[in-house]
Amino acid sequence: MHILILGSAAGGGFPQWNCGCSNCAGVRERRFPGKARTQAQIAISSDGFSWFLAGASPDLTSQIENFPELHPRGTRGSPVSGLVLASADLDHVAGLLLLRELQPLRVYASASILRILREENSMFGMLNRVDPQVLWTTMKSGTPFPLLGSDEKETGLNCEAIFLSGRYPKYVKTDATNLGALEASAGLFFQSKSGKRLAYLPAIGNLNHDLLRKIDGVDLLMFDGTFWSDDELIRVQGVGETAHQMGHVPVEESLQLLKDLKIKRKMFIHLNNTNPVLNESSAEHRAVRQAGWEVAEDNWRLEL
Numbered sequence: 001m002h003i004l005i006l007g008s009a010a011g012g013g014f015p016q017w018n019c020g021c022s023n024c025a026g027v028r029e030r031r032f033p034g035k036a037r038t039q040a041q042i043a044i045s046s047d048g049f050s051w052f053l054a055g056a057s058p059d060l061t062s063q064i065e066n067f068p069e070l071h072p073r074g075t076r077g078s079p080v081s082g083l084v085l086a087s088a089d090l091d092h093v094a095g096l097l098l099l100r101e102l103q104p105l106r107v108y109a110s111a112s113i114l115r116i117l118r119e120e121n122s123m124f125g126m127l128n129r130v131d132p133q134v135l136w137t138t139m140k141s142g143t144p145f146p147l148l149g150s151d152e153k154e155t156g157l158n159c160e161a162i163f164l165s166g167r168y169p170k171y172v173k174t175d176a177t178n179l180g181a182l183e184a185s186a187g188l189f190f191q192s193k194s195g196k197r198l199a200y201l202p203a204i205g206n207l208n209h210d211l212l213r214k215i216d217g218v219d220l221l222m223f224d225g226t227f228w229s230d231d232e233l234i235r236v237q238g239v240g241e242t243a244h245q246m247g248h249v250p251v252e253e254s255l256q257l258l259k260d261l262k263i264k265r266k267m268f269i270h271l272n273n274t275n276p277v278l279n280e281s282s283a284e285h286r287a288v289r290q291a292g293w294e295v296a297e298d299n300w301r302l303e304l
C-alpha cells in the first residue's frame with residue numbers, strides 16, 4: 001500500500017489565517033522550530049495507478065500539485081479514482097467542490113452524509129452536471145467494500161468504515177433525528193491485497209473498547225492529533241470549547257489509552273495550530289516521540 005500525506009494540520013491549517021498564537025506567529029516569522037502544514041489529507045493506492053483520497057480538504061488542488069503521482073496521465077484524466085468521506089465537516093468535504101471539472105469519480109460515504117451533501121447543499125450539484133461524473137456510493141458500518149477504479153474494476157484496495165458519532169456539523173439543517181444516530185463520523189480502515197492495514201482516524205471523540213480492539217494490530221495508525229490537552233483552546237484563546245466538547249480525545253490522553261496496543265507504526269495527524277506538539281523542541285513533542293509516535297508532516301510518502 002502506498003500512502004501520501006498531502007496535508008497534516010487540522011481545519012484552518014498551520015498557520016491559520018486569523019490566528020496570532022505563539023505557534024502561528026512563530027511560523028510566520030520563520031523563527032519556529034517546526035513546520036507549516038496544510039489541512040489534513042491523505043491519498044492511498046494499492047497498485048500505484050489508481051489513487052483514493054480520504055476526505056477532500058480545502059487545500060486539495062495545491063496538495064495534488066505537490067505529488068506527481070496524482071498528476072494527469074495524458075492530456076485529460078486524473079489517477080484519482082475516488083474519495084472516501086468520514087464526515088461532512090467542512091474541512092473534510094469542501095475540497096469536493098474543487099473537483100468539479102467533469103472528472104468521473106466515485107464518492108463513498110454514509111447515507112446521512114450523502115443526504116446532507118446532496119439534498120441540503122445545492123452547490124454539490126456541480127458534481128453531477130454530466131454523466132459520468134460523480135457516482136455517490138453508500139457505505140455501511142463494519143462492511144468492507146472494494147475501492148473501484150474508474151473502469152469499475154477492483155484496485156486491490158478494500159475499505160471498511162466504522163461509524164462513530166452522531167455529532168453532525170453545525171451547518172446541517174436536517175433534524176438530527178432524521179439522520180443516522182452514528183453516521184456523522186467514521187473511522188476508516190484500508191486493507192491492501194497483501195493484507196497490510198491502515199487505520200485513518202483523524203477525528204476521534206471517544207476511544208471505546210470496540211474501537212481500541214479494531215485498531216489493535218494495524219500496520220499503520222494515523223490518529224487524531226488535534227489538541228495536546230483538553231483545555232488547550234481555552235488556555236490559548238481565553239475562550240472556546242474543550243477538546244472533548246469538540247469531538248477530539250486530546251493527545252496526552254490517547255497516549256495512555258493506546259499505549260498497550262500492538263501497532264507497527266503510529267503517528268498523530270490533524271494537528272491544530274495551537275498544539276504544542278508542532279514545536280519540535282517542546283516537552284510535548286519529546287513526550288510523543290519517546291512514546292514511539294511520529295508527528296505527521298505534509299509531503300511524506302509511506303509504504304506498507
Ligand SMILES: [Zn+2]
Binds near residue numbers: 015021022024
Ligand atoms: Zn495559531
